[in-house]
Amino acid sequence: MLPEKNVLVELYRKMLLDRYLEEAMVELYRQGYIPGSLHLGIGHEALSIGTTVPLRRDDYLVFSHRGVGHSLGKGVPARTILAEFMGRATGCSLGKGGVHLSDFSVGCLGISGSQGGNIVIATGAGLSAKMRGTDQVTAVYFGEGTANRGCFHEGINQAAVWRLPVIFICENDLYSYSTHQSKIMLRENVADHAYGYGIPGVVVDGNDVLAVYEAMQEAIARARAGEGPTLIEGKTYRWRGHHEKDPALYRDPAEVEAWKQKCPIKRFELFLQAERIISPEEQASIQDEVRQEVQEAIDFALNSPFPQPEELYRGVYANPAGILDLI
Amino acid sequence: MRRITYRQALREALQEEMERDARVFLMGEDVGIFGGNFKVSQGLIDKFGEERVRDTTLAETVIIGAGVGAAITGMRPVCEIMLADFVGVCFDEIYNKAGKWRYMHGCEVAVPMVIRTPMGCRGGGGAEHSQCPEALFLHGPGLKIALPSTPYDAKGLLKAAIRDDDPVVFFEHKLLYDLEGEVPEEEYIVPLGKAAIRREGQDVTILAYSFMVHKALAAAEALAANGIEAEVVDLRTLVPLDVETVLASARKTRRVVIIHEANKRGGAGAELAAIIQEKLFGVLAAPVIRVCAPDVPIPFSPALEKVYLPDEEKLQQAVRELLAK
Incomplete structure (x- = not known):
C-alpha cells in the first residue's frame, strides 16, 4: 500500500536534503574545511532515508561510516552533522568524533571505526530494549564487505537466538573499497545468510525508496511484535569513491554511469509526478527549501567555533575521580 | 568476623x-x-x-x-x-x-x-x-x-x-x-583508586596487585627476619591509580620494587616506574626495579612455569640487591 502523501513528501524531502548536503560536503572537503577522510553516501539515499523515516524517534540507529543520510533520516539537524565533519564545537559529537556522528536525543548511538563493530553493539541495544520491556527497535547498517566479518555472524546469530528487535541492513554497493563483491563471496545475496540464522532475509532494490520503505515497515512490525530480527539487503551503488581522495579508478566508468541513470531521487521524482502526488510547483518549492536548509547549515558550521584546547581532556570518563590529575 | x-x-x-x-x-x-x-x-x-x-x-x-x-x-x-x-x-x-x-x-x-x-x-x-x-x-x-x-x-x-x-x-x-x-556481613564498597598498605616498612616499597600481593607479603616476612622492613602497597586498581599513596611510600623508603605476574616489557611496572622517577628522581636512593615474568610465551611444563613465574624468592633477591646499591 502506498504511504500517505505526507510520508512520501518526507521521504522525498529527506533524500534531497541528504543529496544536497553531501554534494555541498564534496566542495567543502575540496576547499579544506573538512579534515580527514570523508566517506559519502551519494547514490545510497533510498536506503538511508527509506529505512530511517519509518522509525520512531526513540528507536535506535547504529549506522556505518556513510552515516549522513541515516542521521538526517532519524532527525539529526543538518547543521550539527556538518559542524561535526568540520571539527567544530557545535558538532553533534562536539567535534570529537568527525565520522563518529551521534545524537542520543534521537537514538543515533554512534558509529564503530572498525567495520562491523556496530553490528554487535546493535545486538546489545536490542537486548537492552527487550530487557527494559520497551518496543524500541534497533537498525544497524553495513556493506557487503563487512558481511564477511566474524562480528556479522556473532551479532546476528545472538540476536536471532534471543529474538531481539534488531534490523540488520546490508547496503550492498558492490565494492568494499576497491574490491568487487565477486571476489569476496560466492553467493549473490548477503541476505541468503539469513537462512543460516533462522531469520527472514529480504533482498530489495536499494534504489527504490518505496520498496525499501515497505521492507523496513515489515521488519519493524516483526521486531516490535517480539518476532526477532530481519536481514534486509538493498542493492545499490555509491557514486563517489570509498572516500573523497579515492578516484575509484577500479570501476568501469560505464558501470558508474549506468548506475547514475538509476538515481534513486530522479526515480522517485518521476514516480511522484506520474502519480500526480506533488505538482511541479510543490517540487520546486521543496527543492528551494532544502537548498536553503543546506545553505543555513553551511553558514552555521563555517561560523561555529573550534573546540577550546581544554576540551581535549574533558569527558574521557563519566566519573573521572582520581584520574584527571594524571593528565 | x-x-x-x-x-x-x-x-x-x-x-x-x-x-x-x-x-x-x-x-x-x-x-x-x-x-x-x-x-x-x-x-x-x-x-x-x-x-x-x-x-x-x-x-x-x-x-x-x-x-x-x-x-x-x-x-x-x-x-x-x-x-x-x-x-x-x-x-x-x-x-x-x-x-x-x-x-x-x-x-x-x-x-x-x-x-x-x-x-x-x-x-x-x-x-x-x-x-x-x-x-x-x-x-x-x-x-x-x-x-x-x-x-x-x-x-x-x-x-x-x-x-x-x-x-x-x-x-x-x-x-x-x-x-x-x-568479609563483613554488612554493606561496604572499596572505592576504585585507593591503594591499601598491606604491611608498613621503611626500608623498601614493594608495589603489587592481585595474586602477587601475597608473594610480596611472603617476601616481606622473610626479609624482616633479616632485618629488612618492606612496605607492601596493594594497588588494587591500575586505573585510577593511587599515585598519592605510591609516591608517599616511595618518598618514605626511597627504594621501590614492583612485582607483577605479567611479563616485563611494556607491563604495568614500566608505567609505575616511569611515574615514580618523573616525580621523585632526586629523592630515590636507587633505581626502580621490576620483578616480572620474562618476555617469553608461558610454557606448559610445570618445570618451566616455575622458572617463568615471579615469586617471593626472586622478589627477596631483587630487594637485597637493591639495598646493596
Missing part, C-alpha cells in the same frame, strides 16, 4: 548489586546453570532467572559488543570472558568501543559495564590460558582496571565497579578463588 572465599565474595557482590539495581545483569559463556567456568555465578540463575543471567553463544565479540550496546542504552551489564587470554578475541570491543565510545561521541553517553575475567597461571595452562593482559588495557584511554587480591577487596571493588559509570576491566586471579578472608 566471618570468613568466606574470594569466589563467594564475588558472588555476593553480583547478587547484592543485582538485587539493588534491576539494570544490572550478567552475560557470558556458561554463566547460567553451570555457574561460570570458575563457579562465581553459581546459583544466581535460580535467584534472577535466565533473563538476567544470560548464557551467550561462544562468541566473545558479541559478549562485549552487546555489553557496550546495552550499557549505552540504559543497562549495566556485567560481562564474563571465560579466561583473560581470550580478550584478544574481543579486543576491539574492549579497547575501542567500551573505552572510547563516550569520548568520540560527544562525551554525553556513559558506558557503565564491567568485564570480569580470570587471569594468571595455575599450573599447566600454557601460553594461551594463563596470561595476565592488564597492561594492554592500561594503555587504552577510557577504561578502568581493577585487580583485587583478597576476598574483602573482591567484593568491595566489584560492587564499586558495577556502580561506576565507566567501563571497568575486572581481573580475578584463578589462584585466589579459593582464598578465604574476612
Whole structure:
C-alpha cells in the first residue's frame, strides 16, 4: 500500500536534503574545511532515508561510516552533522568524533571505526530494549564487505537466538573499497545468510525508496511484535569513491554511469509526478527549501567555533575521580 | 568476623548489586546453570532467572559488543570472558568501543559495564590460558582496571565497579578463588583508586596487585627476619591509580620494587616506574626495579612455569640487591 502523501513528501524531502548536503560536503572537503577522510553516501539515499523515516524517534540507529543520510533520516539537524565533519564545537559529537556522528536525543548511538563493530553493539541495544520491556527497535547498517566479518555472524546469530528487535541492513554497493563483491563471496545475496540464522532475509532494490520503505515497515512490525530480527539487503551503488581522495579508478566508468541513470531521487521524482502526488510547483518549492536548509547549515558550521584546547581532556570518563590529575 | 572465599565474595557482590539495581545483569559463556567456568555465578540463575543471567553463544565479540550496546542504552551489564587470554578475541570491543565510545561521541553517553575475567597461571595452562593482559588495557584511554587480591577487596571493588559509570576491566586471579578472608556481613564498597598498605616498612616499597600481593607479603616476612622492613602497597586498581599513596611510600623508603605476574616489557611496572622517577628522581636512593615474568610465551611444563613465574624468592633477591646499591 502506498504511504500517505505526507510520508512520501518526507521521504522525498529527506533524500534531497541528504543529496544536497553531501554534494555541498564534496566542495567543502575540496576547499579544506573538512579534515580527514570523508566517506559519502551519494547514490545510497533510498536506503538511508527509506529505512530511517519509518522509525520512531526513540528507536535506535547504529549506522556505518556513510552515516549522513541515516542521521538526517532519524532527525539529526543538518547543521550539527556538518559542524561535526568540520571539527567544530557545535558538532553533534562536539567535534570529537568527525565520522563518529551521534545524537542520543534521537537514538543515533554512534558509529564503530572498525567495520562491523556496530553490528554487535546493535545486538546489545536490542537486548537492552527487550530487557527494559520497551518496543524500541534497533537498525544497524553495513556493506557487503563487512558481511564477511566474524562480528556479522556473532551479532546476528545472538540476536536471532534471543529474538531481539534488531534490523540488520546490508547496503550492498558492490565494492568494499576497491574490491568487487565477486571476489569476496560466492553467493549473490548477503541476505541468503539469513537462512543460516533462522531469520527472514529480504533482498530489495536499494534504489527504490518505496520498496525499501515497505521492507523496513515489515521488519519493524516483526521486531516490535517480539518476532526477532530481519536481514534486509538493498542493492545499490555509491557514486563517489570509498572516500573523497579515492578516484575509484577500479570501476568501469560505464558501470558508474549506468548506475547514475538509476538515481534513486530522479526515480522517485518521476514516480511522484506520474502519480500526480506533488505538482511541479510543490517540487520546486521543496527543492528551494532544502537548498536553503543546506545553505543555513553551511553558514552555521563555517561560523561555529573550534573546540577550546581544554576540551581535549574533558569527558574521557563519566566519573573521572582520581584520574584527571594524571593528565 | 566471618570468613568466606574470594569466589563467594564475588558472588555476593553480583547478587547484592543485582538485587539493588534491576539494570544490572550478567552475560557470558556458561554463566547460567553451570555457574561460570570458575563457579562465581553459581546459583544466581535460580535467584534472577535466565533473563538476567544470560548464557551467550561462544562468541566473545558479541559478549562485549552487546555489553557496550546495552550499557549505552540504559543497562549495566556485567560481562564474563571465560579466561583473560581470550580478550584478544574481543579486543576491539574492549579497547575501542567500551573505552572510547563516550569520548568520540560527544562525551554525553556513559558506558557503565564491567568485564570480569580470570587471569594468571595455575599450573599447566600454557601460553594461551594463563596470561595476565592488564597492561594492554592500561594503555587504552577510557577504561578502568581493577585487580583485587583478597576476598574483602573482591567484593568491595566489584560492587564499586558495577556502580561506576565507566567501563571497568575486572581481573580475578584463578589462584585466589579459593582464598578465604574476612568479609563483613554488612554493606561496604572499596572505592576504585585507593591503594591499601598491606604491611608498613621503611626500608623498601614493594608495589603489587592481585595474586602477587601475597608473594610480596611472603617476601616481606622473610626479609624482616633479616632485618629488612618492606612496605607492601596493594594497588588494587591500575586505573585510577593511587599515585598519592605510591609516591608517599616511595618518598618514605626511597627504594621501590614492583612485582607483577605479567611479563616485563611494556607491563604495568614500566608505567609505575616511569611515574615514580618523573616525580621523585632526586629523592630515590636507587633505581626502580621490576620483578616480572620474562618476555617469553608461558610454557606448559610445570618445570618451566616455575622458572617463568615471579615469586617471593626472586622478589627477596631483587630487594637485597637493591639495598646493596
